[in-house]
Amino acid sequence: MRTIDSAIDLCVPPLSDDWLLDPCSIFYSLAKELPGEDVWLDTAVGQLLLLQSSESANRVLLNKDRVFDKYFGAHYSVFGLSRLTANGDAWRKLRDLSQPKITSVTKENVVAISQLQYRAAVNRLLAKATRQCPVEMDEDIDYAAAATIAELVLGIDSETLGPDFLTDLKILFSLTAAMNWQDIDLEHPQNVETLHQVKLRIQKCRSKLAEIRPQLISQSPFIDDLAHSDCDDLDFANELITLLVAGYETTASAICWALQMLARATSEQNRIRAQLLEIPDPIGLDDLDKIPALQAVAQEALRMFPPVPVVGRVANSQTQIGKSAIQAGQRVLVSIIAVNQNSGAFENPLSFDFNRFEGTGLRQNQPMLKSFGSGNRVCPGQQIALVEIVTALAEFLRMTNIRVANQKLAPFSFGVSLRRKSGHSLELHPVSR
Numbered sequence: 001m002r003t004i005d006s007a008i009d010l011c012v013p014p015l016s017d018d019w020l021l022d023p024c025s026i027f028y029s030l031a032k033e034l035p036g037e038d039v040w041l042d043t044a045v046g047q048l049l050l051l052q053s054s055e056s057a058n059r060v061l062l063n064k065d066r067v068f069d070k071y072f073g074a075h076y077s078v079f080g081l082s083r084l085t086a087n088g089d090a091w092r093k094l095r096d097l098s099q100p101k102i103t104s105v106t107k108e109n110v111v112a113i114s115q116l117q118y119r120a121a122v123n124r125l126l127a128k129a130t131r132q133c134p135v136e137m138d139e140d141i142d143y144a145a146a147a148t149i150a151e152l153v154l155g156i157d158s159e160t161l162g163p164d165f166l167t168d169l170k171i172l173f174s175l176t177a178a179m180n181w182q183d184i185d186l187e188h189p190q191n192v193e194t195l196h197q198v199k200l201r202i203q204k205c206r207s208k209l210a211e212i213r214p215q216l217i218s219q220s221p222f223i224d225d226l227a228h229s230d231c232d233d234l235d236f237a238n239e240l241i242t243l244l245v246a247g248y249e250t251t252a253s254a255i256c257w258a259l260q261m262l263a264r265a266t267s268e269q270n271r272i273r274a275q276l277l278e279i280p281d282p283i284g285l286d287d288l289d290k291i292p293a294l295q296a297v298a299q300e301a302l303r304m305f306p307p308v309p310v311v312g313r314v315a316n317s318q319t320q321i322g323k324s325a326i327q328a329g330q331r332v333l334v335s336i337i338a339v340n341q342n343s344g345a346f347e348n349p350l351s352f353d354f355n356r357f358e359g360t361g362l363r364q365n366q367p368m369l370k371s372f373g374s375g376n377r378v379c380p381g382q383q384i385a386l387v388e389i390v391t392a393l394a395e396f397l398r399m400t401n402i403r404v405a406n407q408k409l410a411p412f413s414f415g416v417s418l419r420r421k422s423g424h425s426l427e428l429h430p431v432s433r
């Protein structure tokens, strides 16, 4: 039974087109038009409850009565089990395999490795920018983020994975991203071809991992443990792919958005660069506290442009969320976009405020922000991500002046994480010292 008067009909044009092509623009519009209100959405494949209020989001994410499972829809049937898609005991076992490794990464190491990888990325981008300006940033930032996570968490040199591996993963996850939360009809002719492509690429990635397995094991005690684990629920390739993608795509997305915002604010950018240039090269962990303005940019970018804009759950029994009665099997989406724009917690929540988080430091689990989720499925990589984002931004600002190529933001794209449809293109000019 539904207790809200009306649902938003996403089955008729133009909303039905937007829902398929640019669902994030709908999430942003709803967050603005109906702030803090949970809304039912009528979609071609049934009703979804979109949770926009912090109370409802907390109810579902904290999940104290264990009524909600993670929803991975068709995505699960394509990829199978991994820490990201498992529920219940299987999830606990898989979590216990990778959690100690992720949480034992030291901040010093994050700074050191990120610095090397992003400095290399900035140099590559500057070289491209001399030939083609503006330059499309996503690919090089993705590569740096992947190399950072590969080394920090998996303990491997990203070169071992080979040049095509990340490209294949990206295409693979982009094709299946909507399957995480939209029910995709896998029998539909259009989807049959996509699925075929997905399967080919999964096969290619799996074959590659099988081929280099001995090398990976010899490089990394963590991978050695995974490869020899007796956990029945573990699929070696799935787990590696999941950890890599969860760790790099999101962080790269946050860096792209923060750079977009900095590119639009010359005076803020100059102020932060002046602080950065006071710090001797290379920057160390202690130096990050000397650039509170840059830490604030990272947090505000995560608030306004959460790399994971929505998360999906499904009720395993009857329950209640706020005014809405929920039947077993009902799917709900937590709009992280909307919760992060809660006007009770943030003044002028719709505007990007460079000073909003100044002085709060790189605090994990900011109570009113849900960019890293919450509850027992909260992101285990948030400390790595926060330190990596600030280190990466510091490298960009020390080495480049960033300018926008186009004031108007292109539509959103929600592949693996929140991006711009045409990629993040910016003008990069070397900083002269």
Ligand code: HEM
Binding pocket: 070, 083, 084, 095, 102, 149, 153, 243, 246, 247, 248, 250, 251, 254, 306, 307, 308, 311, 312, 370, 371, 372, 373, 374, 376, 377, 378, 379, 380, 381, 382, 384, 385
């Ligand atoms: C800015 C960067 C990041 C953002 C915004 C982010 C966001 C999230 C969110 C929202 C979830 C929870 C999804 C849900 O509740 O359904 C999650 C889960 C997860 N994240 Fe992150 N993440 C980031 C970086 C990382 C990094 C660096 C790692 C490192 C390996 C990582 C590994 C994971 C894993 C393994 C999970 C699954 C947790 C579980 O269910 O056991 N993430 N992330």
